[in-house]
Amino acid sequence: MLDANLKTQLQGYLERLTQPVELVASLGDDAKSRELQELLEEIATLSDKVTYVRRDDDARRPSFAIVRAGTDISVRFAGLPMGHEFTSLVLALLQVGGHPSKETQETIERIQGLPGDQAFETYFSLSCQNCPDVVQALNLMSVLNPKIRHTAIDGALFQEEVEKRGVMAVPSVFLNGQPFAQGRMSLEQILAKLDTGAGERAAEEIAAKAAFDVLVIGGGPAGAAAAIYAARKGIRTGIASERFGGQVLDTMGIENFISVSHTEGPKMAAALESHVKDYEVDVMDLQTATKLIPATQPGGLVEVQLQNGASLKARTVVLSPGARWRQMNVPGEAEYRNKGVAYCPHCDGPLFKGKRVAVIGGGNSGVEAAIDLAGIVAHVTLIEFDSQLRADAVLQAKLASLPNVTTLVSAQTTEVHGDGAKVTGLSYKDRPSGETKQVELDGIFVQIGLVPNTEWLKGVIALSPRGEIEVDARGATSATGVFAAGDATTVPYKQIVIAMGEGAKAALSAFDYLIRNEPVDIAKAA
Template sequence: MLYDSLKTQLQAYLQRVNRPFELVASLDDSASSRELEQLLLTIGGLSDRISVRLDGNDARKPSFSLRRTGAGDQPQSLSFAAIPLGHEFSSLVLALLWTGGHPPKVEPGLVEQIQALDGDYRFEVYMSLSCHNCPDVVQALSLLSVLNPRVQTVVIDGGLFQHEVKARDIMAVPSIYLNGELFGAGRMSLEQIVAKLDSGAAARDAAKLDAREAFDVLLVGGGPAGAAAAVYAARKGIRTGMAVERLGGQTNDTLAIENYISVLETDGPKFAAALEAQVRHYGVDVMSQQRAVELIPATEPGGLIGVRLENGATLKSRSVILSTGARWRNVNVPGEQEYKNKGVAYCPHCDGPLFKGKRVAVIGGGNSGVEAAIDLAGIVQHVSLVEYNEQLKADAVLVAKLKSLPNVTIHTNAQTTEITGADGKVNGIKFKDRVSGDEHLLPLEGVFVQIGLVPNTEWLKGTVELSRCGEIVVDAKGQTNVPGVFAAGDCTTVPYKQIVIAAGEGAKAALSAFDHLIRTPAPVADAAVAAQVRQPALA
């Protein structure tokens, strides 16, 4: 099951285990149980601190739990109703390390917050082994169970326990249930989950942020543009802050990245982790899980600019770089919001396996839409691709591949008018033929929306100049119409929304912000709170 090279790598990791624990398997006579048994016995053979038992009595089979056995060890309740390979292999490795006493790479304050959670929490998280969004949620909930004995977590492979998926009408992963009720769907970070459990966290966080000293450069947004800007600014030796919802931005939701110069191939989550590592290496003050809601321009030349956050805190800085990126565009027809995560989906890689053997539609004929249709065709019964324009906009090689598939139907000149449903889930899609005017209804079980991106700039209306598409208007140096405010990446008017372009624009915006700082003396009133700009020791 595990290649020799992977066994060697896993054995090296397991040397960090310093406390004994056991893996307790609940099995039946199925092939999946035999596969899980083989995996657990292999793991047990790689460390003398890990023992394996095959006498578990969990109702879900196959499954296994991780139980500490050392004297005085705090109990934990963490189990996997899954064979955690694929995207979840890293979740398994971390669960083994954390259970075995290896400390997590989490801020001490967050660890204390988790340990102080007051209540009894039983989480069930449904995931897919092909979902690249799921590991973040699985690892977050696993860590909650490791750190707090009042938190129980069960990780469930929706493909392995399809009867549960059907009973709960789960049509998107990850899906999180808390004490039997739906808690959340889609990617959630550890900080987001803890904040949702700890009702007083937002107020405490806001007070801490309000007390922050003013920055020289404040980044709003943490994708490739924001990360590059943060690195370039910090290397100038100036006080750099970064308010982000999630570091890495859209790259967290990207699979293969094969066109970033000097990196032959990587995937989105790895790329996002590398961005974060480099940003933190330079000592940038990263404020995670922070959504900006208002930009407050300086009241005088060289004065401090304010950024008000959703939790009520206001950060201040001598210059600001906006790099808020973009998000999936909604098709904005009746039924889309009502049936989101109940048949309406946006990630074919994550949610495609939940529609195995069913009929689905893909809205959008660009590269992302055609790629999604090709991907889904290998899983589902039938794919209908619905494109508004007369021709598909995707690359010719992708269109040719799509047309070669026997279970795909292409509808062009088709305007989606409604996503229909019954009993709380999708049952069809309506579209109008833009040539004949005829209305059509396609009975199906899932709709994947793939029609591009919209910039995250609504909160800036009336403050900075925006294009008719909502993009921030910038000049050749990344400067907006507001003095001291710069912008970079997918939220701007710069064409070609690519990672490498966003990174370059972020670097340029940081250099422009630095140039602005050295040419704009701080007002006397701000001198005590604005860090002095120094000439860089590094280029």
């Protein structure tokens, strides 16, 4: 199962175990069970602190528990945690085996203090780059708190269970048998849902903060670059974001970031956050900005109000709120989101194995999604509004070679249909004839670009007709002391490398503004 290089790396990790670990398997007579047995036996040969035993004591097969010998501390995987989940397997082995977590003592104590018995189940897919964060967070919680149990389930292997529970997007988390959350979540976000007083405490802490010299709103590539460049100037810097990494977290493969041949979004996001934390930057995660109040004169304070009721003040602000998936805005789309309407083919594609799906959008993202899905599903219908596909020629050639793909151009999606529980099809208008037609489907993957997260800025700073923040050559906006960078601005070509450069430029412009404008009543306003 493991190649020589991976086996050597894993053996090195297992040397960190301080407690004996048992791999307790429940297996059937199928091929996947045989693969799992081979994997577990192989792992057991790599450390004298790891033993393998088959007990068949769990109804899900193949599955296995990682148990700290002689204790109730354990985590369970239903399926083979390879692909993106191999890291989750390694971390679970280390944590169950006594290797300490890197989380802060405050976070550990919050987990240990959670009351009540809580049984979590997470459905994942091996191709989902968003799933490991959720799996790893809940695994750690189950190791730190004996009242918490967690099972990570490969939805592709347990399709009957997935369909019975109506799981059509991953990661999907159930708590004590009831839906708890869907989509990417960090450990802090999970704790915030469980610890109802966390929001109030965070608001109190934020309200007590002194004014920043530079406050960055948004934690994507542009925001991270801005925070680093500002902090390197030795000025008081803060960064507030809904989720550090932004849209990069939802990006599968990155192959055009200069000097890095290949990386993945979550890995890059982790590197961004780590780099920011190398400096004295006040990182405020899980914070949603709702209102911007510009300074009334140069040198005055800009205020940013947050969803939790707190406010942050700064002499300058760099806006980098990023963008989100553009929706079709047709009847049925919102109703069937995560019930067949999806936006991440890499994450949710395996849940539609052997079924019929549609991809909306004929650009690079749409055609790439159709190509990927064609290897999993029974049939893909690609629907493009324009009279021709807009993807690169090499992608169009690959798409045309696939026998289970139908391409419809000059087609406008008009409605998503469902039976109340899941998607059953869609309607589209043939634009040349005006005729409305229907396609029976089990899933719809929307790939029609991005929309800037700037609704909260309307009427405060100048926005383009597309809702993008208008910036000049220095990244300055129409508001005094406010700069902007990244995908939410009018700068063309929404690329990671461009966003980083624009973030650095905005921070340098903010610094230049600071040295040219004396502060006005900063002590009183703070």
